[in-house]
Amino acid sequence: MTTPESAPNPAAVPPPGCPAHGKSPDELQRLYGPAAEADPLALYESLRQRHGPVAPVLLHGDLPAWVVLGYRENLEVMRSPARFSRDSRLWRMFQEGKVAEDSPLRPMVAWQPICVFADGEEHARLRGAVTDSLERLDRRGIRRYTARYTNQLIDEFATAGQADLITEFAERLPMLVMTKLLGMPEEYGPQLVNAALDLMKGSETALASNDLIVGTLRQLVERKHTAPGRDLPSWLIGHGSDLTDDEVLEHLRLVLIAANETTVNLIANTLRMVLTDQRFRASLSGGHMTLPDALEQVLWDAPPLAAVPGRWATGDIELGGQLIKAGDMLLLGVAAGNVDPEIRPDLSTPVQGNRSHLAFSRGPHECPGQDIGRAIADTGIDTLLMRLPDLRLAVPETGLHSRAAWLSRRLESLPVRFAPPRSNTQETVLPPPAAANKQPLPPAAPAPAPVPTDDRASRGPWWRRLLNRLR
Template sequence: MNDQPESPLQAPRGCPVAHHAAELTRLYGPEAATDPGGIYERLRKEHGSVAPVLLEGDVPAWLVLGYRDTRRVLDNPRQFSRDARIWRDWTQGRVEESSPLIPMLGWRPDCVSQDGEPHRRLRSAVTDGLQAAAVRGIRRHATHFANKQIDAFAATGRADLVTDYAEYLPMLVLSRILGLPEAEGRDLVESCAQVLKGGEDALAHNDRIVAILGALAERKRTEPGGDFTTALLGHAAGLDEEEVVSHLRLVLIAAHTTTSNLLARVLQLILTDTARLSGLISGQLNISGVVEEVMWNSPPLAVLPGRFAAGDLELGGHQIQEGDLLVLGLAAGNVDPEIRPDTGVSVQGNQAHLAFSSGPHECPGQGIGQSIIEIAVDVLLHRLPGLTLAVPPDELTSTASTWESRLDSLPVEFPA
């Protein structure tokens, strides 16, 4: 007889999972869009470091809120697999193929969806390709496109640094890295944002991204260049066509959304703190320290999808069952009172944050993202002396989805 307590995610035999929906907190909807931090803290008080929640479509999951438990999940792929083919709600038909969760959680032939040797084979192609791209001049590309974006509004004396700068600059640099025409890169900004946002349009935008990148891969087979796409096509790991396109998609979505979000938050912190702004302008403060602070307090992905329990186990005092979905609260883990009892204490020089994940699936392109942000801030401050926030700081708003919280706008003014 099994006397273990039943998982809140596992419905009794013959009873649909939706039966328990009223008892669980939703990570989507109006409250989640405006106060995700409040939800995380309420769940921490009610359930501890791990809490049962519902994702879009009332799909059940465990939200890991504790720093140490998040590290345990990320660092142990044998217990917590990235392979969605063992996701019980998927295998038992409780998640529709049209679910907006599929672009973020569904299995595809990329390194993020696999563990062990398949993961190592595919990741080697990604890391080698990104390293080659970095050698070819990320900072030069970032400088070029930062100046080009600023040229578009420098004469007006006003701008929104979210929609005019942070949303497009990372995508333009990534387009150059991948070998995409600039116009196609600009067109993909909205589609990448919609995949993270979720909702009924997420799948259509995901399909659009895949179609554009599929055409790119076809072009590069006959017209190779010094770009990431060509590097994937010719790598010794021998990626097939579907694997190449899947990794182009992975790099494009992950790198653009996280870098644009992080850049917006860094600019927000600088412009709402005159001491930081003057320190950067005078050279007394290093931008990398500001980026580090934001990665602790406002990581670009608030919730990381997803891991799947490879067997029955205990986590955070809860019984997790084989096939359960776990999503990782990076924002909540970074402010876990057990490791940061006082979030006002400086984190300068402390790189133990969760913003880039951890373990075998730690972000391989973090250096590229940081380079883009450092150049973006440096060029902006030198091009626009006298840059100030155009509204009171408390008027700045954010909108959250399940996975991230994005700054809505950052209006500024400066001498034209």
């Protein structure tokens, strides 16, 4: 691992024709297209074997970049904004006019007036507004909204005795909650869900989806100027940092897209592990792991975003044995970093209680709203499994397939069956999150059907029923 004072090691510096600096596209690995998307984690491991902790790759349009695969190297980049800036205007591909106007990269990496693309004092000003506004959100309120919308979604498919927990639950719940936090009408949810999914895929219609999101948020900002409320847009508008309307709009877009994508994947990946992973179920049924612990395990093993763009080198520097040139782009390979054999030689060893994963980044740009995503996922899954304690896969595990894009890997479907509940459950009233985090799950044992109460510690039976059914 290099240090801020380290000078490039001449023995490690590649010659002028090195990857990303002169080789033909056929000699470099593309991070897009069917081949790359078939199994991105296997691709990352192949790159690690060939190049070490930092590997040269090609992005859409055969634009060169580096993907950081090592855990320590990821931390070094995340914590060193003076050497690895978030200002995408430094990218040499932008400066040389090589990024097409319709490139699917633009919605994600083109500079915008938001904290994600700022460093130093400007970053502190913008991030301060976002952090202060997010902290004003009522965490108990978030959990109440989540329980309410979870019950509404369950009501739509409960009588059928079967459902697809991706399209009918995971992909819909986070956006419904976020529209509430943003003071938006609930009917905005479905169109925003589709637009956000399309944007993160980096498809040919990504720019149109981005335009829809921006247009919707622009109308929202205009409305909040005349009719403010107790919501995120109103607090951003009234913050002492004096954000412009464009800055407010872009930060709302950032929160909306980032919160939705990461939380959808966190819910989907956790449900998949609960329903399929024997080790996971054993830890839960034995009381060795609580549901919040389970979420952290998933954030290590299957983070919501496999890679995060991007950082741009402010000068020539060595990283992981590679010479990174000024203006080069780096992708943070958080999924690869989380399974780096240098820090996790045995992936079967549980890491519960350990939040040092890279899923929400680290350093000055660490995700400020990560606890909101955790609250939505925790409460949503908790409520779902309480309502449907005999939930089980409707297909063999081998029948589950994922859809990958250059930044994330999304489970396509999670078909399940269950006994239709006799009656709908009323909205759940939840205690403070701390109480849920301290309460271990009980050991597996026969138990009567759960009855919703205000005491979350008394809900153990749904776990026993679920885990007994899955054994």
